Amino acid sequence: MTTATENRAAALAEKKKQPDGAPIAGPEIPTVDPAKVHKNNETTMYWKEWIAWLPADMSKTDLQHPEIWRRVQANRHKSFGVRDKVTIFSADESFYVEARVWKADTTGAWLRFNKISEFREALGLWKDDMFELRFYDGGFHIHAVATGALHVARTFHTESDAIATAMAIRPRVVGDD
Incomplete structure:
Protein backbone atom coordinates (compact mmCIF):
# COMPACT_ATOMS: atom_id res chain seq x y z
CA MET A 1 0.00 0.00 0.00
CA THR A 2 1.42 3.40 -0.95
CA THR A 3 1.21 6.46 1.25
CA ALA A 4 0.06 9.93 0.23
CA THR A 5 3.67 11.15 0.38
CA GLU A 6 4.84 8.40 -1.96
CA ASN A 7 1.98 9.20 -4.35
CA ARG A 8 2.91 12.90 -4.37
CA ALA A 9 6.56 12.09 -4.95
CA ALA A 10 5.66 9.77 -7.87
CA ALA A 11 3.37 12.44 -9.39
CA LEU A 12 6.13 15.06 -9.12
CA ALA A 13 8.60 12.66 -10.71
CA GLU A 14 6.22 12.08 -13.65
CA LYS A 15 5.77 15.84 -14.18
CA LYS A 16 9.51 16.41 -14.11
CA LYS A 17 10.32 14.18 -17.05
CA GLN A 18 11.60 15.46 -20.35
CA PRO A 19 9.75 14.53 -23.54
CA ASP A 20 12.21 11.64 -24.06
CA GLY A 21 11.38 10.24 -20.55
CA ALA A 22 14.56 11.37 -18.77
CA PRO A 23 13.98 13.12 -15.43
CA ILE A 24 14.39 16.93 -15.28
CA ALA A 25 16.93 18.05 -12.70
CA GLY A 26 15.34 20.48 -10.25
CA PRO A 27 15.22 21.45 -6.65
CA GLU A 28 14.41 18.67 -4.20
CA ILE A 29 11.53 18.88 -1.73
CA PRO A 30 12.88 20.72 1.33
CA THR A 31 13.34 18.76 4.56
CA VAL A 32 13.85 19.77 8.16
CA ASP A 33 17.47 19.81 9.32
CA PRO A 34 17.74 17.55 12.39
CA ALA A 35 20.28 19.95 13.89
CA LYS A 36 17.46 22.51 14.09
CA VAL A 37 15.22 20.25 16.19
CA HIS A 38 15.81 20.31 19.96
CA LYS A 39 14.20 18.59 22.89
CA ASN A 40 13.36 20.92 25.77
CA ASN A 41 14.44 18.98 28.86
CA GLU A 42 16.45 19.29 32.06
CA THR A 43 19.87 19.02 30.42
CA THR A 44 19.47 21.45 27.51
CA MET A 45 17.08 24.30 28.13
CA TYR A 46 16.16 26.53 25.22
CA TRP A 47 13.87 28.71 27.29
CA LYS A 48 13.29 29.28 30.96
CA PHE A 119 -7.39 33.31 39.69
CA ARG A 120 -8.73 33.53 43.23
CA GLU A 121 -11.11 35.62 45.24
CA ALA A 122 -8.91 37.25 47.87
CA LEU A 123 -11.72 39.14 49.57
CA GLY A 124 -13.53 37.97 52.65
CA LEU A 125 -10.46 36.68 54.49
CA TRP A 126 -10.56 35.91 58.21
CA LYS A 127 -10.67 38.85 60.63
CA ASP A 128 -11.39 39.33 64.32
CA ASP A 129 -11.13 42.26 66.75
CA MET A 130 -7.28 42.08 66.94
CA PHE A 131 -5.94 40.56 63.73
CA GLU A 132 -6.83 40.26 60.08
CA LEU A 133 -5.40 38.22 57.23
CA ARG A 134 -4.25 39.85 54.01
CA PHE A 135 -3.10 38.02 50.92
CA TYR A 136 -0.19 39.42 48.89
CA ASP A 137 3.19 38.34 47.49
CA GLY A 138 1.99 34.76 47.16
CA GLY A 139 0.92 34.17 50.75
CA PHE A 140 -1.20 35.07 53.76
CA HIS A 141 0.03 37.71 56.24
CA ILE A 142 -1.22 38.60 59.72
CA HIS A 143 -1.86 42.30 60.31
CA ALA A 144 -3.01 44.16 63.41
CA VAL A 145 -6.51 45.58 62.94
CA ALA A 146 -5.84 48.70 65.06
CA THR A 147 -2.75 49.87 63.17
CA GLY A 148 -2.85 47.89 59.93
CA ALA A 149 0.81 47.00 60.52
CA LEU A 150 2.25 43.60 59.75
CA HIS A 151 2.17 41.70 63.05
CA VAL A 152 4.00 38.47 62.19
CA ALA A 153 7.00 38.66 59.87
CA ARG A 154 6.22 35.38 58.15
CA THR A 155 4.33 34.37 55.03
CA PHE A 156 1.82 31.54 55.42
CA HIS A 157 0.98 29.34 52.46
CA THR A 158 -2.44 28.33 53.75
CA GLU A 159 -5.18 30.38 55.35
CA SER A 160 -5.68 27.78 58.11
CA ASP A 161 -2.01 28.02 59.21
CA ALA A 162 -2.25 31.81 59.37
CA ILE A 163 -5.47 31.68 61.42
CA ALA A 164 -3.97 29.12 63.83
CA THR A 165 -0.93 31.34 64.36
CA ALA A 166 -3.09 34.45 64.89
CA MET A 167 -5.13 32.60 67.50
CA ALA A 168 -1.97 31.33 69.24
CA ILE A 169 -0.41 34.79 69.56
CA ARG A 170 -3.53 36.43 71.00
CA PRO A 171 -3.00 37.66 74.56
CA ARG A 172 -4.68 35.45 77.13
CA VAL A 173 -6.84 36.90 79.89
CA VAL A 174 -6.08 35.30 83.19
CA GLY A 175 -9.23 34.89 85.29
CA ASP A 176 -9.84 34.59 89.02
CA ASP A 177 -9.61 30.84 89.49
Missing part, protein backbone atom coordinates in the same frame (compact mmCIF):
# COMPACT_ATOMS: atom_id res chain seq x y z
CA GLU A 49 10.04 29.34 32.82
CA TRP A 50 9.54 32.14 35.33
CA ILE A 51 6.92 33.04 37.88
CA ALA A 52 6.49 36.64 39.04
CA TRP A 53 4.26 38.54 41.40
CA LEU A 54 3.33 42.14 40.66
CA PRO A 55 3.51 44.92 43.26
CA ALA A 56 0.19 45.71 44.95
CA ASP A 57 -0.28 48.96 43.01
CA MET A 58 0.19 47.35 39.58
CA SER A 59 -2.68 46.28 37.32
CA LYS A 60 -3.10 44.20 34.16
CA THR A 61 -2.80 47.28 31.95
CA ASP A 62 0.67 48.01 33.36
CA LEU A 63 1.92 44.81 31.76
CA GLN A 64 1.78 46.54 28.37
CA HIS A 65 4.81 48.62 29.36
CA PRO A 66 8.12 46.77 28.87
CA GLU A 67 9.94 49.09 31.26
CA ILE A 68 8.21 47.52 34.28
CA TRP A 69 10.74 44.71 33.93
CA ARG A 70 13.78 47.06 33.90
CA ARG A 71 15.01 46.02 37.36
CA VAL A 72 14.52 42.33 36.58
CA GLN A 73 16.46 42.76 33.34
CA ALA A 74 19.30 44.45 35.24
CA ASN A 75 19.74 41.29 37.34
CA ARG A 76 21.86 38.86 35.33
CA HIS A 77 20.53 35.85 37.26
CA LYS A 78 16.86 36.70 36.70
CA SER A 79 16.73 38.53 33.38
CA PHE A 80 14.32 37.19 30.79
CA GLY A 81 15.45 35.93 27.41
CA VAL A 82 13.61 35.64 24.13
CA ARG A 83 11.11 32.72 24.13
CA ASP A 84 11.04 32.50 27.96
CA LYS A 85 7.68 31.66 29.52
CA VAL A 86 6.50 33.96 32.28
CA THR A 87 3.55 33.32 34.60
CA ILE A 88 2.59 36.55 36.34
CA PHE A 89 0.33 36.85 39.38
CA SER A 90 -1.19 40.01 40.81
CA ALA A 91 -0.17 40.78 44.41
CA ASP A 92 -3.47 39.43 45.77
CA GLU A 93 -3.57 36.65 43.15
CA SER A 94 -6.92 37.91 41.85
CA PHE A 95 -5.62 37.40 38.30
CA TYR A 96 -2.75 35.75 36.48
CA VAL A 97 -1.17 36.07 33.07
CA GLU A 98 0.73 33.55 30.97
CA ALA A 99 3.10 35.17 28.50
CA ARG A 100 6.11 34.62 26.24
CA VAL A 101 8.99 37.04 25.93
CA TRP A 102 9.45 38.12 22.31
CA LYS A 103 12.08 40.80 22.93
CA ALA A 104 14.29 41.49 25.92
CA ASP A 105 17.10 43.91 26.66
CA THR A 106 18.38 45.95 29.60
CA THR A 107 15.55 48.48 29.26
CA GLY A 108 12.71 45.97 29.62
CA ALA A 109 10.92 42.89 28.35
CA TRP A 110 8.23 42.79 25.67
CA LEU A 111 5.62 40.10 26.23
CA ARG A 112 3.07 38.29 24.07
CA PHE A 113 0.12 37.33 26.25
CA ASN A 114 -1.24 33.80 25.89
CA LYS A 115 -3.77 33.91 28.70
CA ILE A 116 -5.18 36.48 31.11
CA SER A 117 -7.55 35.00 33.67
CA GLU A 118 -9.08 35.48 37.09
Whole structure:
Protein backbone atom coordinates (compact mmCIF):
# COMPACT_ATOMS: atom_id res chain seq x y z
CA MET A 1 0.00 0.00 0.00
CA THR A 2 1.42 3.40 -0.95
CA THR A 3 1.21 6.46 1.25
CA ALA A 4 0.06 9.93 0.23
CA THR A 5 3.67 11.15 0.38
CA GLU A 6 4.84 8.40 -1.96
CA ASN A 7 1.98 9.20 -4.35
CA ARG A 8 2.91 12.90 -4.37
CA ALA A 9 6.56 12.09 -4.95
CA ALA A 10 5.66 9.77 -7.87
CA ALA A 11 3.37 12.44 -9.39
CA LEU A 12 6.13 15.06 -9.12
CA ALA A 13 8.60 12.66 -10.71
CA GLU A 14 6.22 12.08 -13.65
CA LYS A 15 5.77 15.84 -14.18
CA LYS A 16 9.51 16.41 -14.11
CA LYS A 17 10.32 14.18 -17.05
CA GLN A 18 11.60 15.46 -20.35
CA PRO A 19 9.75 14.53 -23.54
CA ASP A 20 12.21 11.64 -24.06
CA GLY A 21 11.38 10.24 -20.55
CA ALA A 22 14.56 11.37 -18.77
CA PRO A 23 13.98 13.12 -15.43
CA ILE A 24 14.39 16.93 -15.28
CA ALA A 25 16.93 18.05 -12.70
CA GLY A 26 15.34 20.48 -10.25
CA PRO A 27 15.22 21.45 -6.65
CA GLU A 28 14.41 18.67 -4.20
CA ILE A 29 11.53 18.88 -1.73
CA PRO A 30 12.88 20.72 1.33
CA THR A 31 13.34 18.76 4.56
CA VAL A 32 13.85 19.77 8.16
CA ASP A 33 17.47 19.81 9.32
CA PRO A 34 17.74 17.55 12.39
CA ALA A 35 20.28 19.95 13.89
CA LYS A 36 17.46 22.51 14.09
CA VAL A 37 15.22 20.25 16.19
CA HIS A 38 15.81 20.31 19.96
CA LYS A 39 14.20 18.59 22.89
CA ASN A 40 13.36 20.92 25.77
CA ASN A 41 14.44 18.98 28.86
CA GLU A 42 16.45 19.29 32.06
CA THR A 43 19.87 19.02 30.42
CA THR A 44 19.47 21.45 27.51
CA MET A 45 17.08 24.30 28.13
CA TYR A 46 16.16 26.53 25.22
CA TRP A 47 13.87 28.71 27.29
CA LYS A 48 13.29 29.28 30.96
CA GLU A 49 10.04 29.34 32.82
CA TRP A 50 9.54 32.14 35.33
CA ILE A 51 6.92 33.04 37.88
CA ALA A 52 6.49 36.64 39.04
CA TRP A 53 4.26 38.54 41.40
CA LEU A 54 3.33 42.14 40.66
CA PRO A 55 3.51 44.92 43.26
CA ALA A 56 0.19 45.71 44.95
CA ASP A 57 -0.28 48.96 43.01
CA MET A 58 0.19 47.35 39.58
CA SER A 59 -2.68 46.28 37.32
CA LYS A 60 -3.10 44.20 34.16
CA THR A 61 -2.80 47.28 31.95
CA ASP A 62 0.67 48.01 33.36
CA LEU A 63 1.92 44.81 31.76
CA GLN A 64 1.78 46.54 28.37
CA HIS A 65 4.81 48.62 29.36
CA PRO A 66 8.12 46.77 28.87
CA GLU A 67 9.94 49.09 31.26
CA ILE A 68 8.21 47.52 34.28
CA TRP A 69 10.74 44.71 33.93
CA ARG A 70 13.78 47.06 33.90
CA ARG A 71 15.01 46.02 37.36
CA VAL A 72 14.52 42.33 36.58
CA GLN A 73 16.46 42.76 33.34
CA ALA A 74 19.30 44.45 35.24
CA ASN A 75 19.74 41.29 37.34
CA ARG A 76 21.86 38.86 35.33
CA HIS A 77 20.53 35.85 37.26
CA LYS A 78 16.86 36.70 36.70
CA SER A 79 16.73 38.53 33.38
CA PHE A 80 14.32 37.19 30.79
CA GLY A 81 15.45 35.93 27.41
CA VAL A 82 13.61 35.64 24.13
CA ARG A 83 11.11 32.72 24.13
CA ASP A 84 11.04 32.50 27.96
CA LYS A 85 7.68 31.66 29.52
CA VAL A 86 6.50 33.96 32.28
CA THR A 87 3.55 33.32 34.60
CA ILE A 88 2.59 36.55 36.34
CA PHE A 89 0.33 36.85 39.38
CA SER A 90 -1.19 40.01 40.81
CA ALA A 91 -0.17 40.78 44.41
CA ASP A 92 -3.47 39.43 45.77
CA GLU A 93 -3.57 36.65 43.15
CA SER A 94 -6.92 37.91 41.85
CA PHE A 95 -5.62 37.40 38.30
CA TYR A 96 -2.75 35.75 36.48
CA VAL A 97 -1.17 36.07 33.07
CA GLU A 98 0.73 33.55 30.97
CA ALA A 99 3.10 35.17 28.50
CA ARG A 100 6.11 34.62 26.24
CA VAL A 101 8.99 37.04 25.93
CA TRP A 102 9.45 38.12 22.31
CA LYS A 103 12.08 40.80 22.93
CA ALA A 104 14.29 41.49 25.92
CA ASP A 105 17.10 43.91 26.66
CA THR A 106 18.38 45.95 29.60
CA THR A 107 15.55 48.48 29.26
CA GLY A 108 12.71 45.97 29.62
CA ALA A 109 10.92 42.89 28.35
CA TRP A 110 8.23 42.79 25.67
CA LEU A 111 5.62 40.10 26.23
CA ARG A 112 3.07 38.29 24.07
CA PHE A 113 0.12 37.33 26.25
CA ASN A 114 -1.24 33.80 25.89
CA LYS A 115 -3.77 33.91 28.70
CA ILE A 116 -5.18 36.48 31.11
CA SER A 117 -7.55 35.00 33.67
CA GLU A 118 -9.08 35.48 37.09
CA PHE A 119 -7.39 33.31 39.69
CA ARG A 120 -8.73 33.53 43.23
CA GLU A 121 -11.11 35.62 45.24
CA ALA A 122 -8.91 37.25 47.87
CA LEU A 123 -11.72 39.14 49.57
CA GLY A 124 -13.53 37.97 52.65
CA LEU A 125 -10.46 36.68 54.49
CA TRP A 126 -10.56 35.91 58.21
CA LYS A 127 -10.67 38.85 60.63
CA ASP A 128 -11.39 39.33 64.32
CA ASP A 129 -11.13 42.26 66.75
CA MET A 130 -7.28 42.08 66.94
CA PHE A 131 -5.94 40.56 63.73
CA GLU A 132 -6.83 40.26 60.08
CA LEU A 133 -5.40 38.22 57.23
CA ARG A 134 -4.25 39.85 54.01
CA PHE A 135 -3.10 38.02 50.92
CA TYR A 136 -0.19 39.42 48.89
CA ASP A 137 3.19 38.34 47.49
CA GLY A 138 1.99 34.76 47.16
CA GLY A 139 0.92 34.17 50.75
CA PHE A 140 -1.20 35.07 53.76
CA HIS A 141 0.03 37.71 56.24
CA ILE A 142 -1.22 38.60 59.72
CA HIS A 143 -1.86 42.30 60.31
CA ALA A 144 -3.01 44.16 63.41
CA VAL A 145 -6.51 45.58 62.94
CA ALA A 146 -5.84 48.70 65.06
CA THR A 147 -2.75 49.87 63.17
CA GLY A 148 -2.85 47.89 59.93
CA ALA A 149 0.81 47.00 60.52
CA LEU A 150 2.25 43.60 59.75
CA HIS A 151 2.17 41.70 63.05
CA VAL A 152 4.00 38.47 62.19
CA ALA A 153 7.00 38.66 59.87
CA ARG A 154 6.22 35.38 58.15
CA THR A 155 4.33 34.37 55.03
CA PHE A 156 1.82 31.54 55.42
CA HIS A 157 0.98 29.34 52.46
CA THR A 158 -2.44 28.33 53.75
CA GLU A 159 -5.18 30.38 55.35
CA SER A 160 -5.68 27.78 58.11
CA ASP A 161 -2.01 28.02 59.21
CA ALA A 162 -2.25 31.81 59.37
CA ILE A 163 -5.47 31.68 61.42
CA ALA A 164 -3.97 29.12 63.83
CA THR A 165 -0.93 31.34 64.36
CA ALA A 166 -3.09 34.45 64.89
CA MET A 167 -5.13 32.60 67.50
CA ALA A 168 -1.97 31.33 69.24
CA ILE A 169 -0.41 34.79 69.56
CA ARG A 170 -3.53 36.43 71.00
CA PRO A 171 -3.00 37.66 74.56
CA ARG A 172 -4.68 35.45 77.13
CA VAL A 173 -6.84 36.90 79.89
CA VAL A 174 -6.08 35.30 83.19
CA GLY A 175 -9.23 34.89 85.29
CA ASP A 176 -9.84 34.59 89.02
CA ASP A 177 -9.61 30.84 89.49
